Amino acid sequence: xxxxxxxxxxxxxxxxxxxxxxKAEFIEFSAVLSGIKEIKQVMADADRARQYGTxxxxxxxxxxxxxxxxxxxxxxxxxxxSIRLIGATTENPSFELNGALLSRCRVxxxxxxxxxxxxxxxxxxxxxxxxxxxxxxxxxxxEALSKIASYSSGDARSxxxxxxxxxxxxxxxxxxxxxxxxxxxxxxVLLYDKGGEEHYNxxxxxxxxxxxxxxxxxxxxxxxxxEAGEDPLYIARRVVRMAVEDxxxxxxxxxxxxxxxxxxxxxxxxxEGNLALAQAIVxxxxxxxxxxxxxxxxxxLQDVEQTAAEPVPLHLRNAPTGLMKDLGYGKGYQYxxxxxxxxxxxxxxxxxxxxxxxxxxxxxxxxxRIRERLEEVKRLKTSSESSNKKRI
Numbered sequence: 160x161x162x163x164x165x166x167x168x169x170x171x172x173x174x175x176x177x178x179x180x181x182k183a184e185f186i187e188f189s190a191v192l193s194g195i196k197e198i199k200q201v202m203a204d205a206d207r208a209r210q211y212g213t214x215x216x217x218x219x220x221x222x223x224x225x226x227x228x229x230x231x232x233x234x235x236x237x238x239x240x241s242i243r244l245i246g247a248t249t250e251n252p253s254f255e256l257n258g259a260l261l262s263r264c265r266v267x268x269x270x271x272x273x274x275x276x277x278x279x280x281x282x283x284x285x286x287x288x289x290x291x292x293x294x295x296x297x298x299x300x301x302e303a304l305s306k307i308a309s310y311s312s313g314d315a316r317s318x319x320x321x322x323x324x325x326x327x328x329x330x331x332x333x334x335x336x337x338x339x340x341x342x343x344x345x346x347x348v349l350l351y352d353k354g355g356e357e358h359y360n361x362x363x364x365x366x367x368x369x370x371x372x373x374x375x376x377x378x379x380x381x382x383x384x385x386e387a388g389e390d391p392l393y394i395a396r397r398v399v400r401m402a403v404e405d406x407x408x409x410x411x412x413x414x415x416x417x418x419x420x421x422x423x424x425x426x427x428x429x430x431e432g433n434l435a436l437a438q439a440i441v442x443x444x445x446x447x448x449x450x451x452x453x454x455x456x457x458x459x460l461q462d463v464e465q466t467a468a469e470p471v472p473l474h475l476r477n478a479p480t481g482l483m484k485d486l487g488y489g490k491g492y493q494y495x496x497x498x499x500x501x502x503x504x505x506x507x508x509x510x511x512x513x514x515x516x517x518x519x520x521x522x523x524x525x526x527x528r529i530r531e532r533l534e535e536v537k538r539l540k541t542s543s544e545s546s547n548k549k550r551i
Contacts, residue, residue, distance in 0.1 A: 161222070161246045161256070164269030167314030170247035173269075174218040183214040183243065189221070198232045206241040215242050222246030223255030230260045237263055253480035266482060271313025274467060278304045280315055281322050292326050299325075299335035306340050312468035358389070362397055365440075370405045374444040381433075381440055391429055391436065395421040398439050409449035409524035416442055447524035455518040462512060469509035502539045 162170040171187075178185035186201055205215035217233075219225070236242050237260075244264070248255060252266055272280075281304045284291040307325070311318040322335075325343040329335045361384050368376035384394060399421060402413040420439035424432035478488035493503035506513050520530035 160244075161248060161252050161261070161264045161266045162269055163248055163250075163252055163266055165249055165271045165313060167311070167316035167318070168269040168271055169315065170269060171218065171220060174216070174245045174247065177245070178216045178218075181214065181216070183216045184208065186215060186217050188217060188219040195229055195232050198229060202232070202236040202241060206236065206239070209241050217242045217244050219244070219246045221248065223248040223250040223252070227257050230257050234259055234263070251483075253482050268486065271467075271470065272315055273313070274305060274308040277308035277311055277313070277315060277318045281307065281318060284319060284322060285326075292323070295326055295330060297326055297329055297333055297335055300337075303335050303337050303340045306337065307344070309465060309467060310344050361387075361389075362394075365394075366397065366401055366405075369401050369440060369443045370448065372444050372448065374441045377440045377444050378437060381436060385429075385433055385436075391424045391432055392421070394436055395424050398436065398443070401443055402439075404453045405448055405450055406443060406446045407449045407452040407526070408529055409447040409451075409521065409526040411525055413443055413446050447526075449521045449523045449526050451518060451520050451526065458517045462515070466511060469511060472506065472509065474505070475507060500539045502536050504540045 162173060164170060175185060177183075184205075186205070188198070188201075201217065205217070208215055222230075233242075233244055237244050246252075246256075246264070252261055252264075256264075278301060281299070285293065285295075285297055285299060287293045303325075304322075307318055307321045311321065321340075321343050325335045325339050328339045328342060361380055365377055365380040365384065368380055381394070385391065395417075399414065399417045402417040406413040417439045420435040423435035426432075427435075473487045474489065474491035474493075476483070476488040478484040483489075493505045495501050495503045497503075508515060518533075520526040520533065522530065
C-alpha cells in the first residue's frame with residue numbers, strides 16, 4: 160500500500176501501528192540513503208524469514224525518490240508475498256511510481272490535520288509524562304495552541320517542534336503564553352551590511368522622490384549616486400522595483416521602459432547609460448501612481464504565513480490519470496470560455512479565504528479601466544449565482 164499525504168500527517172506512525180498489530184517484523188528504508196544492494200539483501204532475508212512463518216513489513220519513506228530500477232527491485236518479492244510493502248510519499252504516486260509497482264498497491268490518501276486536531280495532539284503532548292512534556296507541568300490556553308496550529312499548516316511534526324521550543328521558553332513561568340508562542344514561531348533574519356549607511360540613505364531618497372512625483376529631486380539623487388561610484392546595475396534593479404511597487408498597473412508600460420533602461424546600461428555601459436536611467440526615473444515620476452499590487456501581495460503573504468496551507472480545491476486540479484479521476488480531481492470545474500461572458504461562477508480560493516479580496520485597483524491611469532472590468536466580472540458572477548439559486 161502507498162500512503163500519500165503532506166508532511167506530518169502520520170504516515171510513518173500508521174505503518175508502525177500496522178506492524179505492531181500484525182506482529183510483523185518492521186524494516187524501515189530511507190529512499191534517500193538506500194540502494195539496490197541494500198534492497199535485495201533485505202528482500203532475501205525477508206524471503207527466508209517467511210519460510211519460518213515470520214511476516215515482514217518493509218516501510219519505504221519518500222518512496223518517490225527511488226528510481227525505476229530501485230522500485231523494480233521490490234516487484235518479485237511483492238508478487239511472491241515475501242514482504243508487505245508500505246510506501247510513504249508526499250508526491251502524487253501517479254507521476255512518481257512506475258506503473259508495475261503502483262498496480263500492485265492500494266493508495267490511501269492522508270489529509271492534512273485540522274487545527275482542532277493539532278490542538279488536541281498538543282494538549283495530549285503537554286499531559287503525557289512518558290513520551291511528552293507532562294513532567295514539566297505546563298499550562299497552555301487554547302488560543303496559544305491554536306496559533307501554533309495555524310502556523311503548522313496541518314503538519315503535526317511542525318506543531319510538536321514549535322510546542323517544544325515554546326515549552327523550553329516557558330519553563331520558568333509554567334505557562335505558554337501568546338507572547339512565548341510568538342517568540343517560538345518568529346523567523347530568524349540574518350542581517351548583513353553590504354555598504355555604508357549613506358549608500359542606503361541615497362537610494363531611499365531616490366525612491367521616495369520618485370514616489371512623490373518629484374523629477375528634479377529624483378535626478379539629483381540619481382546623479383549623486385552615480386558620481387559617487389555606485390554600481391549602475393544596482394540602481395537599475397531598484398528602478399525596476401519602483402516600477403512595480405509604486406506605479407504598478409496604473410501604467411503597465413513603466414516596467415517595460417525600466418527593463419529597457421537596465422538593458423541599455425548593460426549594453427552600452429557608463430557613462431552613456433546614465434541617460435537611460437535618467438529617462439526611466441523621470442518617466443516614473445510623471446507616471447500615475449498605484450501601490451495596489453504591492454498592498455495586495457503583502458496581504459497574500461500575510462495570509463500564507465498566518466493561515467493553514469489548505470489543499471487546492473478538487474475542482475481546480477487536473478486529472479490526467481484514472482486514480483486522480485477516481486479521487487474527484489477536476490469534478491465540478493467550469494470552463495470559462497464555455498460561458499457567454501467568459502466568466503464562470505466558480506470558487507478559486509480555499510474555503511477559509513473564499514471571500515478574501517486582495518487586489519483593490521485605484522482610479523489612477525490604466526488601473527481605472529481594470530477596476531471597472533473587475534467590477535463587471537463581480538456583477539456577472541453575482542448574477543450567475545442568483546440564476547443558479549433560482550433554478551435550484
